Amino acid sequence: MANQIKNAFxxxxxxxxxxxxxxxxxxxxxxxxxxxxxxxxxxxxxMAVVFVGQLLRPWLALPFKRMKGxxxxxxxxxxxxxKWMMIVLIVAAIVWPFFSDRGSVDxxxxxxxxxxxxxxLNIVVGFAGxxxxxxxxxxxxxxxxxxxxxxxxxxxxxxxxxxxxxxxALFGFVLGFPVxxxxxxxxxxxxxxxxxxxxLLLINLNWLTGGPDGISxxxxxxxxxxxxxxxxxxxxxxxxxxxxxxxxxxxxxxVYLYLTALLLALITLFxxxxxxxxxxxxxxxxxxxxxxACRSLGLNPTRIKLSAFxxxxxxxxxxxxxxxxxxxxxxxxxxxxxxxALILAIVVLGGMGSQVGVILAxxxxxxxxxxxxxxAEYRMLMFGLVMVLMMMWRPQGLLPMKRPHVELEx
Amino acid sequence: xxxxxxxxxxxFFNGLSLGAIYALxxxxxxxxxxxxxxxxxxxxEIYMIGxxxxxxxxxxxxxxxxxxxxxxxxxxLIAAMAVTxxxxxxxxxxxxxxxxxxxxxxxxxxxxxxxxxxQNWVALGQGARDMAVPxxxxxxxxxxxxxxxxxxxxxxxxxxxxxxxxxxIVLSLFIKYSRMGRASRACSQDMHMANLLGxxxxxxxxxxxxxxxxxxxxxxxxxxxxxxxxxxxxxFIVGIKAFTAAVLGGIGSIPGAMLGGVLLGxxxxxxxxxxxxxxKDIIAFLLLVLILLFRPTGLLGKPEVEKV
Numbered sequence: 184m185a186n187q188i189k190n191a192f193x194x195x196x197x198x199x200x201x202x203x204x205x206x207x208x209x210x211x212x213x214x215x216x217x218x219x220x221x222x223x224x225x226x227x228x229x230m231a232v233v234f235v236g237q238l239l240r241p242w243l244a245l246p247f248k249r250m251k252g253x254x255x256x257x258x259x260x261x262x263x264x265x266k267w268m269m270i271v272l273i274v275a276a277i278v279w280p281f282f283s284d285r286g287s288v289d290x291x292x293x294x295x296x297x298x299x300x301x302x303x304l305n306i307v308v309g310f311a312g313x314x315x316x317x318x319x320x321x322x323x324x325x326x327x328x329x330x331x332x333x334x335x336x337x338x339x340x341x342x343x344x345x346x347x348x349x350x351x352a353l354f355g356f357v358l359g360f361p362v363x364x365x366x367x368x369x370x371x372x373x374x375x376x377x378x379x380x381x382x383l384l385l386i387n388l389n390w391l392t393g394g395p396d397g398i399s400x401x402x403x404x405x406x407x408x409x410x411x412x413x414x415x416x417x418x419x420x421x422x423x424x425x426x427x428x429x430x431x432x433x434x435x436x437x438v439y440l441y442l443t444a445l446l447l448a449l450i451t452l453f454x455x456x457x458x459x460x461x462x463x464x465x466x467x468x469x470x471x472x473x474x475x476a477c478r479s480l481g482l483n484p485t486r487i488k489l490s491a492f493x494x495x496x497x498x499x500x501x502x503x504x505x506x507x508x509x510x511x512x513x514x515x516x517x518x519x520x521x522x523x524a525l526i527l528a529i530v531v532l533g534g535m536g537s538q539v540g541v542i543l544a545x546x547x548x549x550x551x552x553x554x555x556x557x558x559a560e561y562r563m564l565m566f567g568l569v570m571v572l573m574m575m576w577r578p579q580g581l582l583p584m585k586r587p588h589v590e591l592e593x
Numbered sequence: 594x595x596x597x598x599x600x601x602x603x604x605f606f607n608g609l610s611l612g613a614i615y616a617l618x619x620x621x622x623x624x625x626x627x628x629x630x631x632x633x634x635x636x637x638e639i640y641m642i643g644x645x646x647x648x649x650x651x652x653x654x655x656x657x658x659x660x661x662x663x664x665x666x667x668x669x670l671i672a673a674m675a676v677t678x679x680x681x682x683x684x685x686x687x688x689x690x691x692x693x694x695x696x697x698x699x700x701x702x703x704x705x706x707x708x709x710x711x712q713n714w715v716a717l718g719q720g721a722r723d724m725a726v727p728x729x730x731x732x733x734x735x736x737x738x739x740x741x742x743x744x745x746x747x748x749x750x751x752x753x754x755x756x757x758x759x760x761x762i763v764l765s766l767f768i769k770y771s772r773m774g775r776a777s778r779a780c781s782q783d784m785h786m787a788n789l790l791g792x793x794x795x796x797x798x799x800x801x802x803x804x805x806x807x808x809x810x811x812x813x814x815x816x817x818x819x820x821x822x823x824x825x826x827x828x829f830i831v832g833i834k835a836f837t838a839a840v841l842g843g844i845g846s847i848p849g850a851m852l853g854g855v856l857l858g859x860x861x862x863x864x865x866x867x868x869x870x871x872x873k874d875i876i877a878f879l880l881l882v883l884i885l886l887f888r889p890t891g892l893l894g895k896p897e898v899e900k901v
Binding site: 197201205212219371383560570575578 | 646649710715719727836
């Protein structure tokens with residue numbers, strides 16, 4: 184007991200060191216001068232919390248220990264009725280926006296973009312086990328491809344979409360080719376470097392990308408050539424509401440964007456699920472588990488890794504094109520490292536390799552910050568903390584995939 | 594006589610002082626990597642916190658206090674070293690120790706989380722906007738080299754170079770001769786064996802984090818005094834560059850980190866001066882990519898053999 188009190192005391196002293204220069208002595212700018220406002224109460228509170236927390240740690244840890252075993256895992260094989268559940272969910276997702284308000288549909292569209300990106304990164308990180316910290320670079324490539332094709336060539340969203348995916352995939356291929364023989368953590372840093380290089384190029388290539396201001400006025404997707412706008416941009420063409428004799432409502436545009444995102448997300452989900460069961464998908468997972476064993480079985484690691492990297496980049500490109508269409512403008516601000524970290528957090532939180540988990544995590548990480556708007560300041564703080572805590576308590580994610588495996592009976 | 598030589602000399606001093614900062618931070622990366630084989634992603638944030646502690650100390654003393662400048666700088670350095678030492682210790686204890694022995698990626702993700710946490714921790718406490726650091730080191734050394742262009746080296750940059758050289762010498766001696774230094778060298782060679790021979794490896798690891806953090810803090814304080822402003826997000830890019838420096842020199846090797854830091858500083862400064870200042874970050878990143886591709890062991894590193 185005396186030892187415990189001593190430990191708690193030391194922890195409290197260390198806390199004072201940690202908290203004082205950040206929260207205890209807050210700097211206040213006053214014109215050209217910097218003044219200091221001491222808040223010793225913050226330091227004392229933090230010390231007290233740590234002291235008590237450290238004393239009670241053995242008891243506080245108990246529920247987490249219990250939780251560790253009880254969280255659910257997803258079964259590997261589809262359960263009976265799985266298909267019907269899927270159909271019901273999809274129908275619900277299609278019908279829902281017609282009865283919902285504008286704000287929620289808008290957020291749901293954002294969620295779907297992250298579902299798409301999460302599923303794309305899941306191929307790279309979850310299936311193939313390659314930590315890619317520059318995923319946002321391919322997202323940016325996709326977004327700028329559409330923006331530039333529109334800006335210079337007047338292409339519409341649907342025409343540009345395949346190109347966005349293709350160009351992003353090309354970037355993934357070209358960048359991935361030399362780096363994929365690097366070991367895990369080196370690969371992570373190099374991809375981070377690529378992501379930053381792409382962003383810095385977007386800022387600095389003023390003549391092409393518009394520099395820090397980016398490109399604006401990007402049109403939304405059309406419905407089979409019919410524009411979703413109040414008035415047609417080209418004289419003589421009919422817009423969606425004129426063609427069907429409806430009155431123009433902003434709600435229509437938002438629901439349509441949502442449905443487009445849903446379509447893209449479902450395609451991503453479908454393709455990723457299929458890929459996973461194909462030989463190449465099996466090879467990804469085998470490679471993730473043991474590279475040396477794979478090589479000795481005659482698999483070509485570079486080719487397999489490259490296919491995962493390229494396909495992941497392609498989905499990021501689709502996501503990017505849609506993002507550009509939804510926002511109406513693109514600028515390098517939207518493609519910082521934090522965005523990569525957010526997508527990675529979605530994959531990690533969901534359970535690497537588990538697609539249901541990724542979708543769930545995308546919903547959680549997008550909707551929770553929207554709900555907690557008044558705590559916006561704490562958002563990134565909590566985000567970082569959750570990443571650390573997840574790695575400690577549940578590195579396999581919220582809804583990890585249960586691997587098909589056979590156990591020897593004793 | 595052309596202006597080329599004096600200009601080159603000028604850029605050389607600028608690059609050397611920048612490189613000294615990178616070297617100070619790179620040592621933290623390289624020592625941690627040498628011992629436990631993880632990239633301490635949050636190391637750049639420790640540097641940023643060091644800079645903030647320096648500023649807080651400077652504000653507490655006040656610029657008009659009349660105390661001699663070297664004393665003020667020493668106070669800033671000591672305060673920053675003390676606080677970041679605790680940060681280094683706590684970060685290892687909270688975010689990395691529970692993950693010891695888990696896959697590399699798990700530890701890396703935890704480190705990224707820690708990095709994001711620390712950035713926003715400081716942003717929450719001290720505000721996310723730029724803070725001005727009052728200038729306390731005035732003046733510069735001017736010398737002519739037989740042309741119109743004078744070489745100007747501010748005292749603050751000379752201070753960076755001198756302090757860094759002194760610290761490097763102290764560190765080298767410490768690692769070579771002290772008990773703890775020997776233990777840490779033993780751990781970086783073979784952690785398991787060192788443990789069997791009675792070295793408290795957990796203590797060595799904690800010590801490594803504290804030492805790395807302390808050196809990064811010195812870098813933070815010195816650069817804050819030279820550049821004159823800071824914000825909670827300066828650590829990210831500097832951290833990546835310092836990691837580049839560590840890789841350039843050969844990760845795991847302390848002399849390598851020093852060499853790599855200075856080289857990177859020089860490359861970046863000359864690139865900014867003679868190629869394009871907008872592209873200097875891109876050049877640093879490209880350098881990182883190229884080294885990892887063609888010489889992943891760096892200039893002074895030993896090749897790593899993958900064992901089954």
